[in-house]
Amino acid sequence: MEREELLAYMREKTYKPLTAEELVETLNIADVKSFLKLLRELEAEGAIVLTRKNKYGLPEKMGLLSGRVQGHPKGFGFLIPDAPHMSDVFISPEDLNGAMHNDRVLLRLNKTLTAEAKPEGEVIRILSRANERIVGIFERSKRYGFVIPDEKRISLDVFISAEDANGAKNGDKVVVEITRWPEKRRNPEGRIVEILGKTGAPGVDVLSIVRKYQLPEDFPREVLAEAEQIPEVVTADSLEGRRDLRDVRMVTIDGADAKDLDDAVSLRILENGNYQLGVHIADVGYYVREGTALDKEAYKRGTSVYLVDRVIPMLPPKLSNGICSLNAGVDRLAMSALMEINLRGEVVKYDIFPSVIHIDERMTYENVRKILMDKDPELMERYAELVEDFQLMEKLARLLRNKRLARGAIDFDFPESKVILDEHGKPVEIVKRPRTISEIIIEEFMLCANETVAQHMYLLEAPFVYRVHEEPDPEDIVELNNFLHSFGYHIKMTDAEIHPRAFQNIVSKVQGRPEERVINTVLLRSMKHARYAPECLGHFGLAAQYYCHFTSPIRRYPDLVIHRVIREYLEKGKLKPQRKAKLEKLMPAYAEQSSVREKAAEEAERESVDLKKVEYMERHLGDTFEGTISSITSFGMFVELDNTVEGLVHISTLTDDYYQFTEKQLALLGQHTRKMYKIGDRVVVQVSQVNTADRQIDFELIGLAGS
Structure with a gap:
């Protein structure tokens, strides 16, 4: 029996979870060995679920979802479901249950209190691990150490015992192999298998990226x-x-x-x-x-x-x-x-x-x-x-x-x-x-x-x-319109359907305007990622x-x-x-x-x-550049230089007045001077701080360009 035939049978309304033996008998399976192998494969990828009573069913009929975890530096995560029509599901740190960024998991949906509430869920099974090796910086103490992952979406440091450090020194960029996966209130454990070199040494930065994304350098x-x-x-x-x-x-x-x-x-x-x-x-x-x-x-x-x-x-x-x-x-x-x-x-x-x-x-x-x-x-x-x-x-x-x-x-x-x-x-x-x-x-x-x-x-x-x-989700369009209304734009929908022309109309309207870059960026983020499919x-x-x-x-x-x-x-x-x-x-x-x-x-x-852009700006500490305010937030404004480098002017560095974020106008407004900074304004900034490890650049505002 082929994969799609079996799944189609399980999708029938009359289907109730059956054991492997019951499926073999019901479906008159001749090649039992191949059929059992198919069941194991489908279970491993999360297409079907084996219950505690050893019965096979579809995850969607049990309030479960399969998909990939997208971690967040603050410890929580999201499930990106395999089903393309499903929206992302929030997972709190305590509900990750040892799952890490990019792991494939089965998730149980929690009941939401209201129809408007975003779906939340709890990881009940980890189908496959994505981070058997992690790249990071080794921090050593006398008896043990930790590797702080370069991938910020892996929020847990990896514990390294003294005997598993393998000669790594404090501050080394290393590759660690996971020997014990995380559990509730317990960090992952590992052993260092490769020392890439001192953080910041020539070549180590890009080599770290090669290892982080498991890019094969040599051909077998x-x-x-x-x-x-x-x-x-x-x-x-x-x-x-x-x-x-x-x-x-x-x-x-x-x-x-x-x-x-x-x-x-x-x-x-x-x-x-x-x-x-x-x-x-x-x-x-x-x-x-x-x-x-x-x-x-x-x-x-x-x-x-x-x-x-x-x-x-x-x-x-x-x-x-x-x-x-x-x-x-x-x-x-x-x-x-x-x-x-x-x-x-x-x-x-x-x-x-x-x-x-x-x-x-x-x-x-x-x-x-x-x-x-x-x-x-x-x-x-x-x-x-x-x-x-x-x-x-x-x-x-x-x-x-x-x-x-x-x-x-x-x-x-x-x-x-x-x-x-x-x-x-x-x-x-x-x-x-x-x-x-x-x-x-x-x-x-x-x-x-x-x-x-x-x-x-x-x-x-x-x-x-x-x-x-695929088309964007209607909920994403609602959020997008909430943002666009601040600029006087609106994406039109007909019966919960949307035509790409509605997006292109906005792209055409903002062309050459100060808000062009930020609106195009938000438009792009509201859409789904293109992918490959057999359909x-x-x-x-x-x-x-x-x-x-x-x-x-x-x-x-x-x-x-x-x-x-x-x-x-x-x-x-x-x-x-x-x-x-x-x-x-x-x-x-x-x-x-x-x-x-x-x-x-x-x-x-x-x-x-991004790494080399930050490295380039590190050599320009104290230098001034002209740029354009690309976005405004409650904590400051992002400025994009003419060379496409972007940095943050934190609100705390604006010392000539107390500035408040006005959400309706997406601007920073001075309480006393009534001075306003808004998206698209040309400004002069000074490079004040560069953090190559976090790929962050901080600017200080000198003033409006031409003033």
Whole structure:
């Protein structure tokens, strides 16, 4: 019996919890061993529950929820339920019952007193532990010590006995292995297994992040051995069944420092006046076959991780920077999507097929921008053959973007920054990364390909991994509107449903206004996090019915998975029932693992950048900068500098008056002077304190800019 069949049976209204023996008898199970294994697997992941009377039932029918704990530095936590339609559940410190940040648990919902009250619950079972090893700072006393976790959402220090310190000194950054999990009123215990170095020593900071997020630095021997067997050039036998596009003019457009080039683009005008857009993606699936050591390692990693000073790739460099990378001037294998697009921006015809391609030029975002925006004479001459192509690309990208925005897609434009490091890893500059027409060209072309492929595979009813983004919860919209009303804005809802256009309307209204950054941030936080799923649930933010990630198989596992599925359907037309059933069973695991690893990668990347930003500001203690008030709270105001660094001006440092927080105006108002500070005001601040351990920067206000 398959997983979904069993769960569907248990969801029936007439089902009452049964023992394993009773289930075997009722369902006429022939392969008892496999069925018992399935029960254990479902129980381990929290899909079913084994009661004290050894009977199996569904958690939701017992007032239980399965999900992942999100800890808080103050000791409490929240359950992020597996069921996407469920809202988060508050867990008080005494109800965590030994559960830690990121643990998977079963939670019993407590009855709320009123309908408006937020749900609360108690952890009754820990399904799996997420923190077998923790990174932190060792604090030693004579007879024992503690490790204070770097991850602030783990609120308990880890007790270390003298014999388990393994030579660690006070202030060392260490990795501790948990030997005893926490219980009520009892800290976790552990032993130190690695000393990373003195806190603040060169390289220790980023290495701590690598260990904290369990990012694998080296590839196993068998994975490298498999990679070595792959030829460094395209061979004649690999061309069988491929369309030869080597005479089609195409380019890659990426950042100047990119080495793993996933995607190339081509564009021409057809005789009927329509565009023919070609999106050509590295055919990684040809080299990384299902079930190989390379595939298993890629699944485990889930994604490449781009830290501030290094890349931890999903695939060995021989593939990621070599034979799979669409380097200019050499033949490469690709999966191509040719799309005919009319003058209204609609894909009217398309073809998806394996190909062999030859990249004419490796372009950078900066050079394409200079050609299109600055009309740089030197670059216009150097790339004379391609200038018309780029101009055509700009025209099509704007057409696609306008069509996407017209249907209600949300277009946030948050400023991005890059930290420039010296040869010792020290930050020397923070520069804003602009989003220019060259980035928009690639963004729109990739979105178009992703939607086209997702719709194609959905209509084939193929087992697949989609990129999904569900609607926000109605309660979150109520909270959002309470905030927006302070600025005179409102998100409209119809019968508890919301269209992404309602969000985009607000984004458009605040564009260029002082409150733009804070409102866009709050809008983003009110929405759900995009994730991978085996079901096509649509993408709210893009206002897209069908969406997947097809365009980056070198650095994202779900892209690699769907490339292989696409090839199978292209080669066989229709899968045998047994093969289709096997793929359908694999897709939920692929989606879950990819979502988990993506989240870890995002947090690690963000933390490494924030770390270097704080380190950069530490060298500017006492210096003054201009910035913009980005948000106001009861304890002070946050100021964002022009280099995207944000710090706090605490209300206690405003000594020229007593300032009160006015919630209605979201401002700080002086009692005597009636001086007001509000979001969007330009101010001059001095860097007064920098805490690299907590990634916190404190400013003191000098005054309004220009005064």
